[in-house]
Amino acid sequence: ETGVTQTPRHLVMGMTNKKSLKCEQHLGHNAMYWYKQSAKKPLELMFVYNFKEQTENNSVPSRFSPECPNSSHLFLHLHTLQPEDSALYLCASSQEWGYEQYFGPGTRLTVT
Amino acid sequence: EDKVVQSPLSLVVHEGDTVTLNCSYEVTNFRSLLWYKQEKKAPTFLFMLTSSGIEKKSGRLSSILDKKELSSILNITATQTGDSAIYLCAVPNSGGSNYKLTFGKGTLLTVNP
Numbered sequence: 001e002t003g004v005t006q007t008p009r010h011l012v013m014g015m016t017n018k019k020s021l022k023c024e025q026h027l028g029h030n031a032m033y034w035y036k037q038s039a040k041k042p043l044e045l046m047f048v049y050n051f052k053e054q055t056e057n058n059s060v061p062s063r064f065s066p067e068c069p070n071s072s073h074l075f076l077h078l079h080t081l082q083p084e085d086s087a088l089y090l091c092a093s094s095q096e097w098g099y100e101q102y103f104g105p106g107t108r109l110t111v112t
Numbered sequence: 113e114d115k116v117v118q119s120p121l122s123l124v125v126h127e128g129d130t131v132t133l134n135c136s137y138e139v140t141n142f143r144s145l146l147w148y149k150q151e152k153k154a155p156t157f158l159f160m161l162t163s164s165g166i167e168k169k170s171g172r173l174s175s176i177l178d179k180k181e182l183s184s185i186l187n188i189t190a191t192q193t194g195d196s197a198i199y200l201c202a203v204p205n206s207g208g209s210n211y212k213l214t215f216g217k218g219t220l221l222t223v224n225p
Contacts, residue, residue: 043215090154098143098204103154
């Protein structure tokens with residue numbers, strides 16, 4: 001399998017649930033990213049891992065927590081989300097920070 | 113605060129027309145400017161520009177960066193209905209360990225037959 005894959009593709013969860021999104025890249029890249037895309041808003045960068053080092057992003061609520069166990073895998077752990085967190089969550093990777101990014105197909109998340 | 117502004121926000125043309133999309137930016141520690149095309153799925157990479165005045169081309173699409181004017185344009189010649197999409201401009205900034213990538217709101221291009 002090539003490129004960037006994400007699972008699940010669709011997720012519906014209640015506000016009290018805990019779930020995780022998974023991203024895997026088969027491109028040999030060193031940087032991985034989580035984005036949030038809401039309707040009528042620009043893509044928002046949530047987290048960056050560059051050579052497995054996470055950048056702090058203070059603007060992301062703590063109910064989202066990323067994990068990067070190795071350079072090929074990235075997780076986004078979700079807990080006690082709010083309905084306004086419903087969005088398309090995109091994972092991307094690049095050779096390193098600042099270079100062109102290749103996106104996965106996204107997970108469409110609905111919080112009820 | 114870093115800013116990326118795209119114009120126009122939307123554009124409707126007929127097949128065969130030529131379009132020019134604009135992106136202007138204000139970021140600290142500029143590294144590069146990225147163009148993406150987004151249809152009903154994730155964005156796909158088009159161009160990365162780092163040097164002023166050097167045009168990048170791919171088929172009917174081309175792009176150029178003007179660092180003096182802090183802007184870039186994306187040209188599409190002989191447009192086709194398959195060019196209908198949102199075109200996104202993004203500028204990464206590596207201010208020390210504080211990685212940021214700022215996207216513009218995009219230009220929605222509709223190409224009618």
